[in-house]
Amino acid sequence: MTGLRPDLFEQAPCGYAVLDASGLVVEANAELLRLLGRTREQVVDRLTLAQLVSAGGRIYLDTHVFPMLSLEGVVRELALDVVQADGTRVPVLVSANLAPGPEPERSLIRVVVLEARDRRRYETDLLESVRSIEAARQVAAELAETLQRTLIPPTPPAVDGLAIAAAYRPAGDGREVGGDFYDVFQVADHEWLAVIGDVTGKGVAAATVTAFVRHTIRDLAMQHQDPSDLLQALNRAVLEHDTDRFCTLVVLRLVDDGADWSLTGSVGGHPLPVLRRTDGSVAELGTHGSLVGVIATPTFTTFEHRLGDDLLLLYTDGVIEARRGRELFGLEGLLPLVAGADHEPAAVTATVVEEVLAFQDGNPRDDIAVLTLGSARRRAVAG
Amino acid sequence: MEERAFSYEVSDGSDRLVLHGDLDEGATVQVRMLVKEITDGLTRDLTIDLTDVDLLPSSAVGVLANAQDTAGKQGAALTFVAADGTIAARVLTICGLSYDEA
Amino acid sequence: MRAADRLNAHVSGPSGARPVVLVHGFGCDQEMWRLVAPELSVDHRVVLLDLVGSGGSDLASYDPERYSRLEAHSEDVVALCRELGLSDVVLVGHSVSAMIAVLAHLGAPDLFSALVLVGPSARYLDDDGYVGGFSRSDIDDLLETMDSNHLGWQDPLAGMVTAGADDPALQAEMEATFCRNQPEIARHFAEVTFLGDNRDDLPKVSVPTLVLQVRHDAIAPQSAGAFVHEHVAGSRMVVIEGHGHVPHLSAPAETLKAIREFLSP
Numbered sequence: 001m002t003g004l005r006p007d008l009f010e011q012a013p014c015g016y017a018v019l020d021a022s023g024l025v026v027e028a029n030a031e032l033l034r035l036l037g038r039t040r041e042q043v044v045d046r047l048t049l050a051q052l053v054s055a056g057g058r059i060y061l062d063t064h065v066f067p068m069l070s071l072e073g074v075v076r077e078l079a080l081d082v083v084q085a086d087g088t089r090v091p092v093l094v095s096a097n098l099a100p101g102p103e104p105e106r107s108l109i110r111v112v113v114l115e116a117r118d119r120r121r122y123e124t125d126l127l128e129s130v131r132s133i134e135a136a137r138q139v140a141a142e143l144a145e146t147l148q149r150t151l152i153p154p155t156p157p158a159v160d161g162l163a164i165a166a167a168y169r170p171a172g173d174g175r176e177v178g179g180d181f182y183d184v185f186q187v188a189d190h191e192w193l194a195v196i197g198d199v200t201g202k203g204v205a206a207a208t209v210t211a212f213v214r215h216t217i218r219d220l221a222m223q224h225q226d227p228s229d230l231l232q233a234l235n236r237a238v239l240e241h242d243t244d245r246f247c248t249l250v251v252l253r254l255v256d257d258g259a260d261w262s263l264t265g266s267v268g269g270h271p272l273p274v275l276r277r278t279d280g281s282v283a284e285l286g287t288h289g290s291l292v293g294v295i296a297t298p299t300f301t302t303f304e305h306r307l308g309d310d311l312l313l314l315y316t317d318g319v320i321e322a323r324r325g326r327e328l329f330g331l332e333g334l335l336p337l338v339a340g341a342d343h344e345p346a347a348v349t350a351t352v353v354e355e356v357l358a359f360q361d362g363n364p365r366d367d368i369a370v371l372t373l374g375s376a377r378r379r380a381v382a383g
Numbered sequence: 384m385e386e387r388a389f390s391y392e393v394s395d396g397s398d399r400l401v402l403h404g405d406l407d408e409g410a411t412v413q414v415r416m417l418v419k420e421i422t423d424g425l426t427r428d429l430t431i432d433l434t435d436v437d438l439l440p441s442s443a444v445g446v447l448a449n450a451q452d453t454a455g456k457q458g459a460a461l462t463f464v465a466a467d468g469t470i471a472a473r474v475l476t477i478c479g480l481s482y483d484e485a
Numbered sequence: 486m487r488a489a490d491r492l493n494a495h496v497s498g499p500s501g502a503r504p505v506v507l508v509h510g511f512g513c514d515q516e517m518w519r520l521v522a523p524e525l526s527v528d529h530r531v532v533l534l535d536l537v538g539s540g541g542s543d544l545a546s547y548d549p550e551r552y553s554r555l556e557a558h559s560e561d562v563v564a565l566c567r568e569l570g571l572s573d574v575v576l577v578g579h580s581v582s583a584m585i586a587v588l589a590h591l592g593a594p595d596l597f598s599a600l601v602l603v604g605p606s607a608r609y610l611d612d613d614g615y616v617g618g619f620s621r622s623d624i625d626d627l628l629e630t631m632d633s634n635h636l637g638w639q640d641p642l643a644g645m646v647t648a649g650a651d652d653p654a655l656q657a658e659m660e661a662t663f664c665r666n667q668p669e670i671a672r673h674f675a676e677v678t679f680l681g682d683n684r685d686d687l688p689k690v691s692v693p694t695l696v697l698q699v700r701h702d703a704i705a706p707q708s709a710g711a712f713v714h715e716h717v718a719g720s721r722m723v724v725i726e727g728h729g730h731v732p733h734l735s736a737p738a739e740t741l742k743a744i745r746e747f748l749s750p
Contacts, residue, residue, distance in 0.1 A: 021735070022701070022728035048728075050703060055619070056626030059679075060634070062704050062730040063512035063580070068664045070734040071516055079633035081626075104735060105727070120633070127632060200442045246445050248478070269441070269478040290479040294445050295452035299479060317441070317477070328470070 015092070015113030021105050023048040023066070032113055035092065037084030049111065054081040054089060065096070069109060073098045079120065082113070091120035144204045156184040156371070159192055161256055163376040165345035167353045169368040171318070179206040179247065180316045180367040183214055187221045190256040196314040196371050197249040197270065197292075209245045213238065217251070227251040227266035228300035231292060235268070238293030246293030250286075250314050254307075254373075261307040261375055266300045268292040271320060271331075274313040274338055275305070276348065282339045284331075285312070311374040313338060313348055318366035322356050329359050345372035387437055389413070397421040399430045405438035415446045418461075425454040425461070432464040433471035434485060444478045451480070486543060488565040492534040493541035496569065498526035503748075504571045506532040508562060510580025510604070511678045513664035514540025517579065520737035525744070532569065536582070537561055538670040547670050553677055555581070559589035566596055575748060577601040580705065580730065581678040583713070587686050600694040601744055604702055604730050606709035607684040607716075615684075616708035624679045628672055635668045687716035694720040695747040697732060697740065704730040721747060 009016055015032030017025050025043050033040060036052055043052075050058045057080040068075050074097040081089045093116045101107040156164040164184060179199030187193050195217055199210045216237050217230070224230040230251055238246060248270035255262045265273065269291035272284040285305060290298030305312075315334075322329035334352070341351040349372045356368055389410035390403045400421065406414065422429050431447065433439065451461040463482035465471035475482045488494070495515070505525055507518045515533040525531050536558050538547040551557045562585065566574055576597045578586030583605030590597045609617045610624070666674075694717045698710035707724075714722040723743040725732045732740045 054626050054630070055623035056628070056630040058703055059619075059623070059627045060630045062702075063510075064634075064664055066729055067513050067517060067731050067734055070731070071513075071519065071664070080630065104737075123633065198441065200440075200445060244445075246441075248441060269444075271477055288476055288479045291441070291445060291448055294448045297452075330473075 015111075015115075017049070017111045017113070019049055019109040019111060021101070021107050021109075023050055023061070023109075025049065025052075026108070035082055035090055035113055035115060037086065037088065037090075042085070052082055054083050057081055069096060069098050070104075073100075079116070079123075091116045093119075144207075154183075156182075157186075159184065159186075161375065161377050162192070162254065162261065163345045163374045164194075165349035165370075165372045167349050167368075167370045169353060169357065169364055171364045171367050179210050179245075180318065180369040181210050181214055182314070182369050182371050183217070184371075185218060185221075187253075192254045192256075193217070193221045194252040194254060194314065194371065194373060195249065196316060196369060197247050198316045198367075198369075199247040200245050206245065209238075209241070209243055209247070212241055213247055213249075221253075225253075226302055227253055227264055228289075228302040231266050231268045231289065231300040232298070235290075235292050235298050239296065241293075243293075246291050248317070249292050252312070252314070252373075263305045263307055263312070264302055265305075266302050268298070268300055271315060271317055274315075274335065276311040276313065276338050276341075276343065278309050278343055280339050280343075282335050307373075307375055309343075309375060311343060311345055311348055311372055313352070314371040314373075315352065316367065316369040318364060318368040319352060319356050319370065321366055322360050322368075323365065324359055324361075329356060333359070343374075345374045348372040391417070393417075393421055398428060399432065401432040401435070403435045406436055406440065406443040407438065408442070411440075411443040411446050414443070415450070418450050422454065422459060422461075424457075425450060426457050426459050428460045428462075429454075430462045430464055430483075432485075433475070433482075434464065434466040434469050436465075436469075436471045439471050439474040441474075441478065444474060444480065448478065448480055486546070488561065488568045491537060491543045491546055492561060492565055493543075494565055494569075495533045496530065497522070497533075498530045499528070500530060502528055502530045503573055503575065504530040504532060504566075504569075505575045505577060506534070506562065506566065506571075508534065508576070508578045508582040508585060509536065509539070510578070510582045511674060512580070514542075514666070516540070516664070517731060518733060521733045521741050521744075524741055529575075530571075532565070532571070534562070534565060536585075536674075538674055539666050544667055544670065547667075547673075549673050552673070555585050555677065555681060555683070556588050556592070558582075558585045559592055562586075562589045563593045563596060566593075572596065573598045575599045575601065577603065577744070578605070579603040579733070580605070581681070584681065584683040584686070587683065587690055590692060591686060591689055594691070597692060599692055599748065600690065601697065601747065602694060602713060603697045603732065603740070604699060604705040604710070605696060605713045606705040607687055607713055608682040608709075609679045609704075610682075612682075615712065616706065618703070618706045618709060619679065624676075627675060627679065631668065631672050631675060684712070684716070687713060688718070690717045690720075693747075695743065696720055696722040697743055698722060698724050699729060699732050699736075700724055700726050701728040702730050723747075 010029050012029055015035045016029040017032050018027040020026050025047055028043050050061050065075055076095045078094040080092055080094055082092050083089055093114045096109055096111040099108040156166045182196040184194045199206050220230050220233045224233055249268045250270050252263055252265040265286055267286045268289045272286045274282055275285045276282050286303040287301040289300040320330050337355055341348045349370045352370050387404035389405055392401045454461040464485055465482045466485045509515055509517045514535045522531050535542040574597045576586045583602035586600050609619045611617050696710055696714045714720050725736050725739045727736050729735045
């Protein structure tokens with residue numbers, strides 16, 4: 001038996017060393033010396049394990065490995081680099097355990113070292129791939145979020161003589177912005193355009209189409225006075241945009257003639273605007289038109305209205321499509337609501353949003369966008 | 384939220400397609416393929432009955448409108464049917480599509 | 486979240502006794518104090534903690550931007566001491582936490598009445614006329630070594646495919662072992678530790694300070710310990726014979742002796 005053990009140690013197919021408590025190599029077998037690229041005389045009782053590994057490995061030994069050995073008595077499968085006398089680095093896997101002595105200073109450490117060149121190369125490649133995939137994914141996620149955030153409908157501008165109350169409530173946690181949008185922008189002296197719409201779908205793909213539509217409308221508004229002509233042109237643009245997506249839209253042209261706001265509008269595949277008169281009566285305004293960006297020959301009809309003291313409500317289908325069980329909020333829910341609200345754009349918008357959210361217990365299944373307009377002049381006069 | 388799964392029947396003679404339940408994304412894809420198939424690539428007349436549809440999102444309507452348009456260009460008639468007061472009737476109206484009332 | 490929970494704090498010892506707060510350094514967690522804490526807690530109020538990002542601390546609180554400065558850790562230590570209502574505190578910091586201790590004292594002069602700096606280094610990288618012991622390529626090599634050693638933490642692919650951290654069996658396995666810190670956090674902490682420079686903070690220290698230096702410490706060599714001793718006015722330096730960077734594990738009796746003699750001369 002005694003004759004066998006030295007041979008088992010010396011001729012083991014793995015590197016085997018014994019260290020004292022200070023890390024000095026006190027015994028080393030043939031395979032270890034081969035891995036170290038050194039002779040017995042150069043190593044045993046001369047060098048510590050720290051002196052035989054790379055700089056990073058040295059730090060790692062003192063900050064992680066020796067404390068772990070001290071606390072747990074064993075470490076397994078450490079990936080370190082041995083540095084040979086000529087500077088060649090050899091990747092190895094190390095396991096070690098503690099042979100406690102009568103005092104900590106007298107304990108010994110048994111260390112097994114296995115060469116791991118191929119494995120290390122594979123792991124390094126793998127780690128690199130994972131890192132670059134993670135980085136790419138991170139970039140994509142940030143881009144998507146940024147894009148979507150810029151498309152959340154903005155606060156409408158202040159328009160002299162016009163009171164605007166707008167509200168937007170995204171569905172879910174708001175992280176995936178849907179296709180709802182609204183815009184109010186100036187096209188000429190005393191002329192403004194108000195738009196509300198809904199691009200099919202959600203997420204980044206819908207968001208890019210939304211961006212396209214909003215941008216294109218601003219361009220087209222300069223070229224097309226009549227809202228139905230504008231929608232025809234927009235329809236062509238969306239068809240050409242090479243996407244299966246399309247949108248629904250209400251376009252309103254508001255002209256301030258000094259005494260009143262005169263409106264012309266057109267509706268494309270979207271719920272009609274709702275009018276509220278000072279006596280509380282409500283009615284839909286306009287004529288239904290085709291979806292925008294689906295077929296080559298859509299139908300759009302222009303309507304006209306002098307605003308006077310009326311309020312005009314634009315909204316997206318998330319309002320009337322709101323559900324509670326099998327019950328639908330619908331137009332039947334919306335019209336009485338508007339009739340019962342105070343005759344103020346802010347009041348109408350707030351009431352609609354509150355009621356629609358309450359109807360769905362605070363969880364809208366679809367985005368909700370609401371835009372109410374009214375002349376601000378009469379209030380100034382009334383003081 | 385009570386949602387009925389999508390289902391359909393095709394009449395003998397393949398000139399009438401009756402849809403039921405929710406036309407969600409998956410159902411919409413199915414309907415598009417189905418309509419193309421039973422009309423030989425939108426070259427034969429077809430009536431699509433949407434009376435019993437609970438959910439008709441705009442993406443589904445887009446598909447139907449497209450199909451109707453393409454069929455029309457090829458001399459075939461795609462007709463929608465929806466009973467008065469149904470969800471489909473309302474949605475088709477909003478989307479500017481005409482339909483028969485059953 | 487309370488600081489005590491965030492830092493996985495454990496308090497032991499008589500409640501009226503002078504508080505001793507032990508802050509582990511880079512590498513592991515409060516377990517490192519295992520061989521000295523029980524003895525100290527006989528007649529001191531001993532507070533053990535895990536720095537945010539290490540051990541059983543609240544990993545979710547580890548915001549890399551915030552914790553790119555050691556001051557963030559020292560603010561946490563101060564917050565914990567205030568939450569526990571401590572005063573006349575002896576703050577013991579090992580390795581990089583020796584600097585965290587210095588910063589905590591500077592940030593809350595009323596709280597700490599003595600500092601014990603175990604294996605301190607105000608700067609690890611060599612500089613003009615200063616021997617920290619390391620070059621930038623040494624630190625890069627350390628980061629590479631850490632990348633290759635996740636010590637039983639989930640492998641990098643797992644993060645892509647499944648959320649293994651929710652696995653209770655895996656959790657149990659990890660809880661039974663020590664010095665297993667989340668690889669991304671550990672790597673970040675390594676960078677913050679080894680690329681830091683707190684030399685200018687030393688002269689501002691105004692409480693009695695003990696510097697414990699292991700004779701053959703490869704991480705905080707004698708040149709670094711001497712620098713700290715020379716720049717903290719009135720500090721005492723004790724050299725502990727032996728090798729390694731963790732005297733409270735490799736030479737616990739000598740470590741305790743030096744601390745006790747410092748606290749009650």
